[in-house]
Amino acid sequence: MTPRAPIGRPRGKPSLEEVLLARIDKGDGSGCWLWTGGVNAQGYGRLFRRRGTRFAHRLAFQVWNGPLNPDDRVRHTCDNPPCCRPDHIVKGTQRQNLADMVKKRRHAHGENHPHAKLTTEAVMAIRKSRRTGAALAREYGVSESTTGLIRKRKSRRLG
Numbered sequence: 001m002t003p004r005a006p007i008g009r010p011r012g013k014p015s016l017e018e019v020l021l022a023r024i025d026k027g028d029g030s031g032c033w034l035w036t037g038g039v040n041a042q043g044y045g046r047l048f049r050r051r052g053t054r055f056a057h058r059l060a061f062q063v064w065n066g067p068l069n070p071d072d073r074v075r076h077t078c079d080n081p082p083c084c085r086p087d088h089i090v091k092g093t094q095r096q097n098l099a100d101m102v103k104k105r106r107h108a109h110g111e112n113h114p115h116a117k118l119t120t121e122a123v124m125a126i127r128k129s130r131r132t133g134a135a136l137a138r139e140y141g142v143s144e145s146t147t148g149l150i151r152k153r154k155s156r157r158l159g
């Protein structure tokens with residue numbers, strides 16, 4: 001017996017989770033989960049559903065993170081449009097998105113703070129994540145003590 005049901009199994013339709021997983025390449029499991037289906041011009045994964053085209057990362061958010069309203073915006077903490085990894089996808093408003101971009105640009109111009117490379121969203125994602133500090137540190141390119149401090153809410157004020 002194989003654990004995965006074969007394609008075209010006789011009863012029931014695959015769940016949305018199964019549909020997504022069939023099109024996601026998790027790589028070695030430590031980084032982004034890349035969408036292997038169709039993408040739009042910006043590189044965001046698309047999935048054709050009966051009621052229209054949906055963005056893969058939004059569906060992934062809904063399957064693994066929770067409900068989304070149609071006007072909720074989501075974005076990637078990893079800046080990787082085809083990524084569908086639930087802990088790389090966060091909810092945010094347009095305003096936050098813009099603030100985030102501005103902040104990243106500022107960091108790109110040499111802000112010297114040790115945690116400058118973490119966006120507010122990354123900090124929030126680290127706080128919410130149930131993964132180990134070491135895994136998060138690897139993912140975000142910071143030290144494990146940094147992720148530990150972030151989790152204790154000491155190292156960075158959110159503005």
Ligand SMILES: [Zn+2]
Binds near residue numbers: 078080083084085088
């Ligand atoms: Zn990612």
